[in-house]
Amino acid sequence: MGFLRRYLRNPGAAIGLVLLLLVLAMAGSADLLYPRDPLALAGRPLQWPFQNARFLLGTDASGRDIAAQIFHGARISLLIGFVATIVAIALGIIVGAVAGYYGGLIDDLLMRVTEAFQTVPSFLLLLVLVAVFGSSIVTVTLAIGIVSWPAPARLARAEFLTLRNREFVQACRTLGLRDSAIIFREILPNAMPPLIVYASVVMALAILLESALAFLNLSDPNVASWGNLIGHGRGVLRTQWYVSAIPGVAILLTVLAVSLVGQGLNDALNPRLKPR
């Protein structure tokens, strides 16, 4: 268990892991603690936190329990972050691996496409996708994944470019292995560490992107997401600021947790880069 010990030696990474586990626990216990629909009317609207024991974090402008929305929202945020990251990393790996392994014309072509995606601001592209395909939770998640793939693709390409000329890859070619086997079974495992680390950045960004969409009322209104709650609070921001602030803090802590875990993974996966 050398890896876990290396990871936990870093205090920031340990804090990040604890925070992330906390968010996961919230997501897991949401149905037990708040079995009712979090979007249903629960009580008098706009109660401040800690005033009513029934609504520990108060209620929003529509009289819905903020604590219930935070707990259920943890699920949505994590789910969106997770799925969108997998979509983005998988797309990135496929494009980057093919471009990096084959090089030449294929590389030029794929990289120009990647650059085309990168030059368009990703949020703008996200708005277009959501406007065209609608804003159900599935399309929003996929759209976030689709706008996030270029950076992982470039990273995967860079890894493949250096690894494809290594002797062990050449050895596989002389053995007569198929290209697909070389790419996915020989090179990819060696290219994974930086991609895993980068996945944490993608996940943090995905959570933020969903919140931003929700803030503009463009995310799925039928799920209890943190972004939706912030969006609801916008109208009463000057008087009942806590409606937006509480989910805001939740997002902040989650993104911080994911980033810290990513940083910790980076240090643990590349122990030599860190001074002893």
Added chain:
Amino acid sequence: MSAASEPLLRIERLSVRLPKGADRAHAVRALELEAHANEILCIVGESGSGKSMAANAIMRLLPPGVRVESGRILFEGRDLLSVSEAEMREIRGGRIAMVFQEPMTALNPLRTIGDQIGEMFRIHTRLGRREIEARVLALLEEVRIPDPAASARAYPHELSGGQRQRAMIAMALALEPRVLIADEPTTALDVTTQAQILALIRDLQRRNGMAVLFITHDFGVVAEIADRVAVMQNGELVEEGPVRELLEAPRHPYTRQLLAAVPSLVPPAPKPVADAPALTVKDLTKVFRTGGFLGRGVRVTRALDRVSLSLPKGATLGIVGESGSGKSTMARCIVRLLDPDEGTIRIGDVDVTAMSKRELRAERRRVQMVFQDPFASLNPRRRAGDLVAQGPIAHGTPRKEALAKARELFALVGLDPASVDRYPHEFSGGQRQRIGLARALALEPEILVADEPVSALDVSVQAQVLQLLADLKSRLGLSMLFVTHDLRVAAQICDLVAVMHDGRVVETGPAATVFTEPRHEYTRALIDAIPGRRWSERIAAGEVSPAALAEVAPSEPRRRGIP
């Protein structure tokens, strides 16, 4: 030699401690050494012997986590281990200078050579700009760099490896140090360049009366340059003495074992070779184009220029040459890692250059390759057994059968069959090279292409792997193409030799003929440049009584599994 004089540098019972979790507690243990003025002391040892750590300890440049545990290093009346960091900076470069193995990485690529040498003066002296320029030029002249004025203005990448090493030496000599530490300064260079650099170091040492601490793993180099030799093993000094005594009458068994492992320069009696060719290469041409934009300013390198060769069945053909001669390109074309531009390669009667990608995949198993770097050539994330089995699996052998065969192959190459479940990093360099060999043999090839298979290994391990290669070759009836820059190795293992230079084969013939009666000028230059040639010839001629050497056949401390 002036052994009677007071030593310039004295190392007293130096122990250097390695961090916890290293393979042993001490990098250097209780080392006693003296370096005298007007003398070259060679420190010889295999990798991990602690020879470089000892040098770094003198400069107080130990890697993090490694520290000096006890001992003293006396230089000019001071103990280098206890002087302040400011004093140490004065000594480094000023009184004791160092030359490293790889001149490309030791020089800053963004600054000119002259600027970097001049920096020595700017840091350590108060000379004016003009004066510094003049000194730099004088130094570059002293190290006999061609066109010193132009070299001073050049950037490191614009010089050849030998010129860069000359520049490094000029930098080291700038402040007229009393002690020069050279850590494998010629290991990265070609033989002919190496011979020039060795002559230069020898010459400069004589003229300046410095003490030189020359660290090397190569006994040929020792024979060329040393006055006195210290042999290290596992951090300890095992034997020390004047060069002649040590090379011709070694006392310690380890020294004898090392000396016996140095391949002789005299080829064994030629064996008859078959007429039928296993591999025929005809007019092979490969051109590399680099750089350029829209077809302009492209640099064209003719790596192979109409090369023709023939490898008879069951024979070993050595391809020797310096870096850039095209020998590796040739090997890579033959196993089709590269596609040749022109020419044909025939395996037996089959022309493989005309094949489609699919046909080629099936044909590949007939020619297999053993790679140079035992660390880079094995995928670190796969088990050793899988690495060996993956070739047969790719060609349709059921997984279980392939893994069973991998175990047999492990036994064949002298590895413990039980170690198939281990990962590559759990093996030593020599063992990894055996895994690489097993992987190549798994496909039952007819031809083995070995690209510098032993040049990354220590001499004693090298001898074992060469022995294994020769042994397997005759047992399995293989034909072998052996690419190497090391003429000693070529002399021992090859039946035929082809000498390459600038993408062409300049001479080819039976090893015995090429080594004893070289016809081409370049071949002669290569053979002349082999370090320690006269020493080897004396042993071969029986002038030196090598009884001590003959007694100890290269014992095989065959390490099974993890050490």
